[in-house]
Amino acid sequence: MSPSAEEKINRIAPVLRILLGQDGQYPTVRFVEKTSLPAVAVSVPDSADETAVIEAVSKALDRASDVQAISVEGVGVFEVGAVADATTGRVAGKVLIVTGAAQGFGLEIAEDLVSRGAWVVLADINDAEAKKQAEILQQQYGAGRAMAVAMNVTDLASIQAAINETVKTFGGFDVFISNAGVLKAESVKTQPEKDFDFSTAVNYKGYFLCTQVASKILALQHKADPAYMSDIIQINSKSGLVGSNRNGAYAGSKFGSIGLTQSFALELIEDGIKVNSICPGNFFDGPLWSNPDNGLFVQYLRTGKIPGAKTIEDVKKAYEAKVPMRRGCTTPDVMAAVYYLIEQKYETGQAVPVTGGQVMLH
Numbered sequence: 001m002s003p004s005a006e007e008k009i010n011r012i013a014p015v016l017r018i019l020l021g022q023d024g025q026y027p028t029v030r031f032v033e034k035t036s037l038p039a040v041a042v043s044v045p046d047s048a049d050e051t052a053v054i055e056a057v058s059k060a061l062d063r064a065s066d067v068q069a070i071s072v073e074g075v076g077v078f079e080v081g082a083v084a085d086a087t088t089g090r091v092a093g094k095v096l097i098v099t100g101a102a103q104g105f106g107l108e109i110a111e112d113l114v115s116r117g118a119w120v121v122l123a124d125i126n127d128a129e130a131k132k133q134a135e136i137l138q139q140q141y142g143a144g145r146a147m148a149v150a151m152n153v154t155d156l157a158s159i160q161a162a163i164n165e166t167v168k169t170f171g172g173f174d175v176f177i178s179n180a181g182v183l184k185a186e187s188v189k190t191q192p193e194k195d196f197d198f199s200t201a202v203n204y205k206g207y208f209l210c211t212q213v214a215s216k217i218l219a220l221q222h223k224a225d226p227a228y229m230s231d232i233i234q235i236n237s238k239s240g241l242v243g244s245n246r247n248g249a250y251a252g253s254k255f256g257s258i259g260l261t262q263s264f265a266l267e268l269i270e271d272g273i274k275v276n277s278i279c280p281g282n283f284f285d286g287p288l289w290s291n292p293d294n295g296l297f298v299q300y301l302r303t304g305k306i307p308g309a310k311t312i313e314d315v316k317k318a319y320e321a322k323v324p325m326r327r328g329c330t331t332p333d334v335m336a337a338v339y340y341l342i343e344q345k346y347e348t349g350q351a352v353p354v355t356g357g358q359v360m361l362h
């Protein structure tokens with residue numbers, strides 16, 4: 001069977017992006033039907049495997065200078081952005097996908113990355129909100145710096161479609177942040193099976209499915225240049241390191257995901273992919289806790305979970321008191337771990353706690 005249009009783009013654009021890189025900086029490579037730019041012609045037979053694609057592209061690029069576009073017969077044209085993008089910052093020119101980026105940690109992670117020079121894809125099941133947030137980021141940081149894609153992390157076809165869109169727009173990506181997660185806290189004695197399945201599907205299986213799709217592009221980029229390395233980072237939780245009372249479905253999905261991280265790390269290092277988890281403590285300022293209608297603070301106040309608490313502030317204080325550093329986790333705390341994992345070239349398969357001392361490894 002001959003490859004689909006998307007499959008052809010997915011095996012050519014990432015190779016172009018990496019082979020056009022200079023000193024660890026990579027241009028964006030955008031798929032277009034037609035271009036007015038002068039284009040270098042590359043011939044890639046449908047039957048070519050990855051190695052043959054890399055050879056064909058390298059040969060064509062070796063003969064060319066100042067490449068502005070590449071045309072591939074039967075596929076289309078790829079326009080090449082500047083290698084040294086106008087952006088500066090800790091992740092300048094890198095392309096990152098963040099799942100669950102319409103709100104909460106995911107959105108704040110995406111914002112921080114864009115502010116430090118990255119191109120960011122906000123992937124969320126709530127695509128309307130992700131789109132709104134991507135537009136706000138573009139207004140602040142420039143056109144094209146952020147893009148929203150619809151993605152349901154429990155659905156392989158939806159993940160594949162989002163990755164296809166990312167590759168068409170940027171040519172590939174360097175870091176995949178698996179952040180989308182859900183929480184339905186309830187006692188094992190009463191929790192409906194469907195709620196357990198829901199947590200497991202999003203937090204655990206979703207991470208597996210996303211890694212399966214994302215790793216193909218990252219592995220191809222490594223094949224194009226064996227010195228190139230990339231990252232998959234899962235936003236886990238302190239509940240992936242210690243049990244969580246009346247919250248087994250969530251904690252189980254997070255513990256299980258650390259098993260996935262360790263196993264993926266062992267397997268994917270041959271493709272130059274580091275795989276790590278970050279385990280944040282409670283993000284009290286985010287909507288999960290602070291939403292005035294259904295946030296955990298309001299829920300815990302209503303259900304009397306904290307004896308004697310009369311206000312949301314009382315509930316919050318009780319939770320802060322559990323943390324040696326006496327405060328909740330914030331996005332800058334998480335970002336310190338994200339940048340550590342990207343910049344550290346000699347670590348994989350780890351679960352990095354960011355808990356203010358609430359969870360200590362042993």
Ligand SMILES: NC(=O)c1ccc[n+]([C@@H]2O[C@H](COP(=O)([O-])OP(=O)(O)OC[C@H]3O[C@@H](n4cnc5c(N)ncnc54)[C@H](O)[C@@H]3O)[C@@H](O)[C@H]2O)c1
Nearest residue numbers: 100102103104105125126152153179180181237282283288
């Ligand atoms: N909030 C905390 O206190 C806390 C603490 C530690 C870890 N975490 C973890 O951080 C991550 C983000 O949590 P948050 O508090 O920002 O959550 P949140 O509820 O504020 O946001 C979650 C986002 O994920 C999206 N989402 C849900 N299901 C999805 C699906 N199937 N496909 C794609 N997107 C989906 C939602 O639309 C939403 O935009 C989660 O993995 C969570 O377990 C949160």
